[in-house]
């Protein structure tokens with residue numbers, strides 16, 4: 001599936017719409033439609049289930065988007081959360097300079113100085129991807145932080161920032177959570193929520209946007225055990241993706257080379273997914289030592305150390321951090337599951353082989369003939385919707401309704417016909433195999449429960 005095909009598919013079926021469309025849009029912003037909203041909710045639910053609820057060590061948190069700006073001083077974001085940018089003198093388009101070099105020359109320019117970037121662009125006569133001109137401004141740093149102000153007076157003392165990542169809210173609450181939940185190291189705190197980055201060149205649909213939803217776990221462990229946990233969470237993330245159906249051939253691990261790591265980092269591995277433009281980052285897993293907590297100790301002057309109750313050792317915990325964007329997961333799951341299938345009789349059907357746990361609707365209820373079977377079908381819809389997110393469709397011929405359900409990934413189609421009225425049986429058609437089971441209405445919930453287990 002190409003990116004254009006995906007965008008069109010997502011729009012056609014109500015997964016994703018262009019943002020602010022009736023006003024001409026807003027730079028690569030997107031609205032999740034009814035089905036996209038459901039699917040993102042399921043992705044978040046799966047993440048919380050696996051990373052928090054099924055772990056005896058981990059708990060959740062919900063901290064605000066706007067926090068005391070000192071947090072961003074301590075974390076280093078105000079000083080160094082920048083990307084290098086250049087402008088095309090001819091067409092005025094703006095580019096992230098390191099990506100421009102990477103795309104034009106295949107060189108990794110991450111971490112280069114502005115002078116090095118200027119020299120590479122000049123020496124290689126790099127051209128503008130938009131208009132083809134060879135005339136760029138000198139590279140400059142550009143802060144990715146969104147600035148706003150808080151309170152009634154708009155002066156520099158009221159300047160605050162929209163968080164560019166969710167994890168700082170976790171660090172600053174480390175002590176509160178540890179105390180209130182009587183947690184012992186090792187333990188993790190996970191959070192999901194919006195993050196904002198004023199990206200120079202957003203693009204590739206949902207891959208790089210300026211407002212996105214992040215799921216981050218900060219796992220606090222004893223210094224010396226970080227490698228063990230780093231390996232553990234790398235495997236854990238890969239298994240999470242595979243259990244939800246991501247194919248092996250669509251996944252790759254990329255270990256950041258040692259010389260590229262920040263001085264405090266003990267290792268970073270990205271899980272890459274095979275997007276239409278090639279393998280690119282889906283999930284970042286970082287072993288961050290005690291850097292973040294130490295910075296907050298330094299700036300807040302508060303004691304964020306941990307006293308081991310058994311050994312009486314006091315230390316600043318080390319952190320292993322798996323961090324992922326819900327939008328990138330959404331993109332990967334859609335691309336991985338979509339198929340334009342040719343059937344044995346030569347017909348084709350669009351089908352989304354998405355894991356039932358992630359599917360927007362778990363089942364669709366279909367009265368075979370609207371006039372005759374609607375009353376019973378509505379009764380069954382009501383029954384199922386007490387427990388599952390299901391849809392109801394009484395339009396068009398049954399074959400067309402099956403096709404629509406296949407295309408949006410609904411795993412089960414429950415058809416109500418004369419046999420339902422006479423004997424209380426419904427027919428359940430499986431999205432992937434297209435085979436049908438006959439089930440009693442009284443056993444329908446059990447049937448679906450069994451099939452939807454995750």
Ligand code: ATP
Pocket residue numbers: 165197199206207208209210212214281282283284323324325326327328
């Ligand atoms: P990149 O190098 O692509 O800019 P990054 O390495 O800076 O990303 P992190 O800061 O490690 O990204 O963010 C963790 C995760 O958050 C990423 O793996 C990705 O899933 C998600 N993410 C980061 N930036 C964006 C964005 N602009 N749009 C959507 N998701 C994002």
